[in-house]
Amino acid sequence: MNPGYAPRYGIGFASLLDEVSNLPLSVTGILPPGLVGTMYRIGPGRFQIGGHAVGHWLDGFALLSSVAFGSRGVTCSNRFLASSWYRWALMEDTVPAGGFDSQPVHRHSHFSDDNANMSITHWRNELEALGDTPQSILIDPTTLATIRTKRRGHLNRCCACSPHPVFDQFTGERFDLSLCNGDPPGYVITVTSPAGRTRRLCAVPSPRLGYMHSFSVTPRWVVIVEGPFTAYPRSLSSSRHPYLRNYVWDAGRGSRILVVDRRTGALKATLSTRPLFALHHINAWDDGNQIIVDLAAYADPSILDSLAFDHGEVPAGNFPAPLATRLVIDLEHKRVLCSPLRCPPGEFCTIDARFSMRPHTILFAAGPTRTGEPIDRLCRSDVTTGRFIEWSSDNCFPGAPIFVPTTADSPEGEGWLLTIVLDVLAKRSFALILDAATMTEQARAWLPCALPFGLHALFVPEEATT
Template sequence: MADHRLGFESFDEETDPVELDVAGELPEWLSGTLYRNGPGDFEVGDRDLTHWFDGFALLRRFRFDDGIEYSSRFLESDAYRAAREGELRYPEFGTNPDWSFLGRLRGLLGGARTDNASLTVRHRDGEHRAVTETAREVAFDPVDLSTLGTHDGSVEGTGTLAHDHYDFHQEEWVGLGIDYGRDSGYVLYHDPDDGPAETVAHVERDEPAYMHSFALTDHYAVLTEHPFTTSPRRLLDSRPFAESFRWYPERDTRFLVVDRREGEVVAEPTVPPFFTFHHVDAFERGDELFVDLVAFEDHSVVESLSLANLRSRAPEVPDGELRRYRIDLEAGEAEGRTLFEEDIEFPTTNYAEANLHPYRFCYGVGSEAGSFNDRLHKVDVEHGTNEEWREAELHPGEPLFVPRPDAEEEDDGVLISVALDVEEERSCVLVLDAAGFEEIARAYLPHALPFDFHGTFYADGEEPTPSMT
């Protein structure tokens, strides 16, 4: 019998649209398309890649309309085409090409940034795009998933965060870039629907921290600067990008509160050190900000996502806990408390309702020690309770919330997750009623997909706005 390791094997299939057999009953109102993104191939010639984040992007499309239609296709990025010829042309997160010093210098200055856009998808400037942690976004056809071309980005910075925010009231994207060059620091920008992207602030840092996401409120962007930092000098040596960062346990984690309009840093409170990949939500109450995120005790979770560890029978991955940090802008102080102490990751919400506002429900995946993503959580952050869904031999991915049209309750909708059934040795689409947190439909794919990262759902008849950060 297979186990979770099946989800970390290289995949070499592409699937034209096929109707899946659905067991159970899909809601009549569920009509739209779910796009998922994640690694599909972990090899370049005879060489294995090192980290889960390194695999070459495989787009997955699930069309909901009186059934489920599935298709998948590799993103034909420059990086992927070179890899098919046996060449690792660009540095990935945990694996480097065999470069000379001049090659590494060119990479640091932005001339050799990967377009292996395997983290998530977004809709911007009228296009569906795959994105990663560089400014190179890759457009794709929303129907057949064919690659349309690479965009090199319109804001300064050698790196960007794949997790940006959409402000539904202001009708603009807000994103964060990281500059690892001569003027290292964080680049906050906004990209309104009716105009070009513009830089809001450049916060200089000699040793910028690794950031995967950030928080946004009505008036502020909150950058969580944990003590996992690098420098241009360290990026020039032969180690991969992820290994150029160092953890400094004697330093605090700092919240950089940046005014979204003026670009000024208005507060820099610190708390004991922790690491985070994913923010959940943030909101304001008077002179106080509240920032919810998944916190780890240190950076070791980055190393734990190496393929060597994840392909072991009992992978050792640190637990993340859901925390809320209260930032007092007037006093310049911050303090945190635990909202949910069991392991949780890939957190999602009813994004259109929750983003920038107080919310009640957070959904995510969880694991027990020695396992990998073996359950789903629904955390009620107002009442401190949790509901759990799990099934033996099933490994669910990120649960995306899709609201029922005209819903009056925050959890009136469904959750969609793509899971690996190791007993069947196939992946399946799970649809759960979000309010009752019970499975209502399931559809099996013809094969087992590698574990993905993130995605979004675009409802029919609506503007394509994100369903998560």
């Protein structure tokens, strides 16, 4: 890091080497007695090995953290995923090349990268960490120990995957999107039943493949939004360039909307809209002959470049924030209307999951107070009225929010909002519990260290693990 300039949030990009297990936490405030379960969070947690540093934040080694709430108080654990990527780095005392945005070498291509640091799911009593590669990692939810690497062996020549599978709470099915360099290359959608049987729903041929971080599913359709940030399929299978550098932004291409019938796998429509770059879809549902898709849209993919480490220095550039955006896909008239929702800019948008695949009103997000700055506030927005309320605290940087309803039948957005917050002045992180209806603090559970900035998180109620 340049000694003349150290961003105040720089500690969020620093490695954390210590691992802890079931460590009791001190709590300020009053914990809600009905909040019983475990919050898990995944993200890059180590950036240097053997005097060598990664070239991009998303090349940091995956660190899983948990905060457990129960009748005996709050405990925390954190543990690095024992991926083959991480184990090789420790054995060789160096940082592997050929990850997300590091210079590659032939024998360590993108295919061998199982550094699943982007997302985490809990399904069929399995805790799974995912990245954008064909490998994910199964984790023991109690000890956070790595169980095994899971590979998509049923896919032919899979070169990348969305780290955000979609779960249908009504049918119990899981939908996955993969990018494959097959014959022909294209997008492959698979469906896994609640019993664990996986079938291929469809393969949509495409001469170029978009950067597919997430996608949407409704009761009738699967929707793929392909922005003009694309790569040739063969380049994704090569080790000649870092994974990210295979993609090229061409705003003139606009965005393609691919609509697939989830019952038959047939491609129903291919439509166009303005150029946009979206990492995260928020929610989607059917409305007659229309499909409504909400996503967090950037003007371009510069957010990825802003997270690069420049010669070991932490990211200090301009951090763009996306706008929650609604796509109204009119299948009858074959057109797409695209407009921003009435809420502040922000990432990691989440809704009350009980409203998944149907219209929602309340949207939670983490965003910046000032344009270009890191995330420093949490917002609850009513997307119908545009009214929002927020939480922020001096020198504090919150992560992805998680909504937990008070009861199964409580009104939309009534419950608790959880996140991990980094207090850069105290040089410690804390688990924050907010009243989600009013965005007022209920409690802070203080961790013994400063956790690096994370990515996605989830809450697993105690009854879901017993």
